[in-house]
Amino acid sequence: MRQLGRFYLIAILLFLYTPIAVMMAMGFNESPLYELPFTFSTRWYEALLSNQPLLKAGANSIIIALITAVIATTLGTMASVALSRRTFRGKSLLQLLLLPPIAIPWLITGTAMLIFFYWSGIGRGMHALLIGHVALAIPYVVLVVGTGFKTVRADLEEAAMSLGSTPVHAFFSVTLPLLYPSILGAALFAFAVSLDQFVISYFLATPGYTTLPVQIYSAIRKGFTPEINAISTLLLLGSMAVILIFARFAKPGDTRDKR
Amino acid sequence: MQNDQLALAQTRGSVDPRVKRPLPAWVSTTALLLPTYGWLTIAIFLPLLTMLAFSFMSATPMGKTPVEFTLKQYRAFIDQPYLLRIGFNSLMMGFWTTLFCAILGFLAAVALVRATVGKTRETLLVLILLPFWTNGLVRVFSWTMVLRENGFLDNILHMVVPDAGSISILYTRYAVVLGLVHGYLPYMILTCYIALVTIDDAIIEAAASLGARWWTILYKILIPMAAPGLISGAVLIFIPVIGSFMEPRILGGRVGVTMGTVIEDQFTQAFNWPLGASLSFTLLAVVLAIFATFSGVLRGRTAG
Structure with missing residues (x-):
């Protein structure tokens, strides 16, 4: 029975990873029409270096993800302080209001943003993408930092205050250092959410300002070469690295008391 | 000694003229919350309200055509019966994807809990969840490499049977469901795993030593224990799947017409x-109805 279970899990992993591996391998195959037999070549990666639209879209993606991570982490951590440490009326309603960005299909949120941004004059482009990406990342930040708060005892801050520290000083010198792995984890998570976001970006991008996933999507629909495999491979490895570092920092299941 | 210092610090704290009187708590609470909820209002809540308003308009308010209030957009399902069929297809796509995810995911969670321990289990969990946090678009794209005519699957087949034809299923509904299952399976494995990991091994051993067969253990212990995980996994998969548009577009081609692609086209x-807007809101209504139905189960999950 135990053997069967392990065999099954290996089959599941094969199912999950085979297409990805095939896609990555094809980026190193000489033939522009994905013909086999396989001939190793780095020509598609070399071609990437001179593909300005893709490179620009890639740079846009990284910049947007960095800014999103900074803004979403700052705002989300502030909200998390209030939601984790304060008691006030309407708290559960506010917590409920964090769900729509995660729970409503992005197609609906994305088209709604398109309508509102057009109608209100905000328009499309980089700033519109930022507004959307930060909104999608904030709930995750509140969640990750909120989990972090459960491991930091509230009485440490009270002790600091009773020793003459101001509330702000107590937070920055006692709670924040203990919370920093969660905050860093939340920032990485926000970065990954933004880097992989496609649907919202698709509706808010302009011909002059796109992100990598939007560019890949239009390439898939209009005809493409293994260059797309090459850039997809880089994107995939990039976000996998970010998530592995996140798992290292945030340890989502770890609720041990940090003293 | 320590107490003296504590008392000293406290008196200093209260006498020191540099220390301002603290602001009332609600002021700082509001200041902490305002940026986040202000941002969400501009990015999520106002857009949804605007879309609701747009769904009652007779035309896109951009050109010269006068715009009037109308309910006709919501009559689209009656006026254009093909939309009903597309809606039904989308629901079926959600149903099959969720069903396959439930079966494969539940079994994977059972295998994780029963057949692995410690570091191996941790590594397997990370490996299973890793693709989930990578780009969904790229993962869908990689299926085209596998399924296309003369692609990976065809080549494997030709290695075994050299003169067999193509078994390409790209641009069929099967391909769409396959791609969706691939995308959302890790979700179901995770929710089922969280539900099952609390099972005490002793319960199963006790059942087995009392003569329970494996199917009895499955139906009387494992499935009931995993039920909250199965339900929340199903909700969390069904909702994004019925709103998906890039998976049907890329893997379904001409047959991949769903509510998602129709909305995208508009x-x-x-x-x-x-x-x-009206189609989006109809979809949102379905989503909210599902959440309302299962909110009890979902809340139990997040609280526990």
Whole structure:
């Protein structure tokens, strides 16, 4: 029975990873029409270096993800302080209001943003993408930092205050250092959410300002070469690295008391 | 000694003229919350309200055509019966994807809990969840490499049977469901795993030593224990799947027409925003109804 279970899990992993591996391998195959037999070549990666639209879209993606991570982490951590440490009326309603960005299909949120941004004059482009990406990342930040708060005892801050520290000083010198792995984890998570976001970006991008996933999507629909495999491979490895570092920092299941 | 210092610090704290009187708590609470909820209002809540308003308009308010209040966008399902069939297809796509995810995911969670321990289990969990946090678009794209005519699957087949034809299923509904299952399976494995990991091994051993067969253990212990995980996994998969549009587009080609792609078309091709808005809101109504039905189970999950 135990053997069967392990065999099954290996089959599941094969199912999950085979297409990805095939896609990555094809980026190193000489033939522009994905013909086999396989001939190793780095020509598609070399071609990437001179593909300005893709490179620009890639740079846009990284910049947007960095800014999103900074803004979403700052705002989300502030909200998390209030939601984790304060008691006030309407708290559960506010917590409920964090769900729509995660729970409503992005197609609906994305088209709604398109309508509102057009109608209100905000328009499309980089700033519109930022507004959307930060909104999608904030709930995750509140969640990750909120989990972090459960491991930091509230009485440490009270002790600091009773020793003459101001509330702000107590937070920055006692709670924040203990919370920093969660905050860093939340920032990485926000970065990954933004880097992989496609649907919202698709509706808010302009011909002059796109992100990598939007560019890949239009390439898939209009005809493409293994260059797309090459850039997809880089994107995939990039976000996998970010998530592995996140798992290292945030340890989502770890609720041990940090003293 | 320590107490003296504590007392000293406290008196200093209260006498020191540099220390301002603390602001009332609600002021700082509001200041902490305002940026986040202000941002969400501009990015999520106002857009949804605007879309609701647009869904009652007779035309996209951009050109010279006068715009009137109308309910006709919501009559689209009656006026254009093909939309009903597309809606039904989308629901079926959600149903099959969720069903396959439930079966494969539940079994994977059982295998994780029963057949692995410690570091191996941790590594397997990370490996299973890793693809989930990578780009969904790229993962869908990689299936085209496998399924296309003369692609990976065809080549494997030709290695075994050299003169067999193509078994390409690209641009069929099967391909769409396959791609969706691939995308959402890790979700179900995770929710089932969280539900099952609390099972005490002793319960199963006790059942087995009392003569329970494996199917009895499955139906009387494992499935009931995993039920909250199965339900929340199903909700969390069904909802994004019925709103998906890039998976049907890329893997379904001409047959991949769903509510998602119809809505996308209204915004990117047909430029009929009011119809797109009303279809989006119909979809949202379905989503909210599902959440309302299962909110009890979902809340139990997040609290526990």
